[in-house]
Amino acid sequence: MTTESISLTVNGQPRRMDIDPRTLLVQLIRDHLGLTGTHVGCDTAQCGACTVHVDGRAVKSCSILALQADGTEVTTIEGLATGDELHPMQQAFRDCHGLQCGYCTPGMVMSAIELLKHNPQPSEQQIREGLEGNICRCTGYQNIVKAVQQAAGA
Amino acid sequence: MSATRYLRPTHLEEALAALGTHPWTVLAGGTDFYPGRVGKPVDVDVLDVTRIADLRGIQVAGGAVRIGATTTWSELITARLPNVCAGLKAAAREVGGVQIQNAGTVAGNLCNASPAADGVPALLALGAEVELHSGSGARRVNLGEFVLGSRRTARRPDELVVAVHLTPWPEGAKGVFLKLGHRRYLVISVVMVAACVALDAAGRIARCAVAVGACSAVAQRLSGLEARVVGMRPDEAIAGITNADLTCLTPIDDVRGSAAYRRDAALTLVRQAIEQAATP
Numbered sequence: 001m002t003t004e005s006i007s008l009t010v011n012g013q014p015r016r017m018d019i020d021p022r023t024l025l026v027q028l029i030r031d032h033l034g035l036t037g038t039h040v041g042c043d044t045a046q047c048g049a050c051t052v053h054v055d056g057r058a059v060k061s062c063s064i065l066a067l068q069a070d071g072t073e074v075t076t077i078e079g080l081a082t083g084d085e086l087h088p089m090q091q092a093f094r095d096c097h098g099l100q101c102g103y104c105t106p107g108m109v110m111s112a113i114e115l116l117k118h119n120p121q122p123s124e125q126q127i128r129e130g131l132e133g134n135i136c137r138c139t140g141y142q143n144i145v146k147a148v149q150q151a152a153g154a
Numbered sequence: 155m156s157a158t159r160y161l162r163p164t165h166l167e168e169a170l171a172a173l174g175t176h177p178w179t180v181l182a183g184g185t186d187f188y189p190g191r192v193g194k195p196v197d198v199d200v201l202d203v204t205r206i207a208d209l210r211g212i213q214v215a216g217g218a219v220r221i222g223a224t225t226t227w228s229e230l231i232t233a234r235l236p237n238v239c240a241g242l243k244a245a246a247r248e249v250g251g252v253q254i255q256n257a258g259t260v261a262g263n264l265c266n267a268s269p270a271a272d273g274v275p276a277l278l279a280l281g282a283e284v285e286l287h288s289g290s291g292a293r294r295v296n297l298g299e300f301v302l303g304s305r306r307t308a309r310r311p312d313e314l315v316v317a318v319h320l321t322p323w324p325e326g327a328k329g330v331f332l333k334l335g336h337r338r339y340l341v342i343s344v345v346m347v348a349a350c351v352a353l354d355a356a357g358r359i360a361r362c363a364v365a366v367g368a369c370s371a372v373a374q375r376l377s378g379l380e381a382r383v384v385g386m387r388p389d390e391a392i393a394g395i396t397n398a399d400l401t402c403l404t405p406i407d408d409v410r411g412s413a414a415y416r417r418d419a420a421l422t423l424v425r426q427a428i429e430q431a432a433t434p
Binding site for chain 1: 200252
């Protein structure tokens with residue numbers, strides 16, 4: 001197997017390793033770094049459960065090669081909280097119970113943070129549109145929308 | 155399973171030199187690269203072109219627009235573009251969800267050549283040209299001659315798409331993009347229609363371009379209709395649009411709809427698109 005070296009920052013920590021060029025970013029995050037908060041739902045770039053931030057932009061980590069993130073700063077769900085203090089978006093999902101089974105939640109939270117970064121006071125419609133790349137099969141989205149509204153007001 | 159090589163040049167010349175000597179699979183956003191291979195190992199050598207600075211970004215000069223090949227759909231949505239590009243921006247918002255728009259690129263959408271590519275009808279209606287470079291020179295190809303079929307383009311293996319060019323439309327021209335899918339978000343289109351219309355001082359159609367996607371292997375311009383409506387008032391033009399204007403379409407029956415349904419939906423969307431594009 002040929003390997004390529006990759007250097008990137010994940011949740012503030014510099015990481016350097018040698019990987020198979022075919023490694024997906026989500027495989028690097030989950031299997032190589034053990035950060036299993038990022039989920040794989042559909043494996044086909046549809047469901048959004050694998051959403052992470054690469055240089056501040058939300059992407060689906062199941063659809064890009066890890067090497068494409070060489071030199072970037074990656075943030076996963078594990079990188080949001082400060083010690084025991086949840087990120088306001090995490091707290092809002094908790095307060096509003098914006099989940100049922102929780103599988104989509106890490107991706108929802110990462111996408112919702114990107115949404116508020118570009119539009120700090122979104123309407124309900126804009127929240128629904130902004131989360132169109134994330135699928136939840138439990139909640140009907142009602143409490144997810146409420147959580148984003150709470151985080152926007154916080 | 156063969157070993158995969160991965161190359162990520164930072165200069166165009168490096169990429170062209172590589173393409174001239176080895177069959178690389180060009181990768182940018184990659185949003186349809188791995189998902190298109192589910193269950194199959196990645197066994198191609200990958201040329202990642204996303205770090206070539208010259209390929210990224212949008213320049214506007216006197217109504218002409220140059221869209222760098224690896225410009226993402228998110229970058230296009232936030233760019234300042236002439237009004238006639240409003241349809242292209244609307245199409246950009248339909249390319250997957252935000253995460254896909256952040257990664258997927260304009261040229262990638264064209265080179266991937268899906269019959270349901272959201273970007274193709276809007277760029278066809280704008281009269282886009284594709285700029286290709288290789289070690290032996292450069293050429294420009296009309297988008298209509300670039301996409302040859304489902305997953306087939308006129309790009310030679312040694313060539314790289316470096317930019318997409320839009321020629322100026324008259325001041326005040328307007329573009330629209332309409333997409334019919336089974337729900338509002340994140341769906342593969344049943345029918346897409348893009349239209350650009352410029353009116354003269356008397357409110358008559360001076361120039362019109364209409365393209366229909368997902369109703370043939372390659373999105374089609376309705377050139378007969380476009381020529382026929384010049385000089386007409388928008389309302390009389392729209393009233394005269396019939397199935398005879400859509401004979402270049404060859405829709406298929408599939409899980410998303412029958413050919414007859416697609417044809418009927420296309421006719422309705424063509425009328426609506428021209429009406430909206432002709433409304434200042």
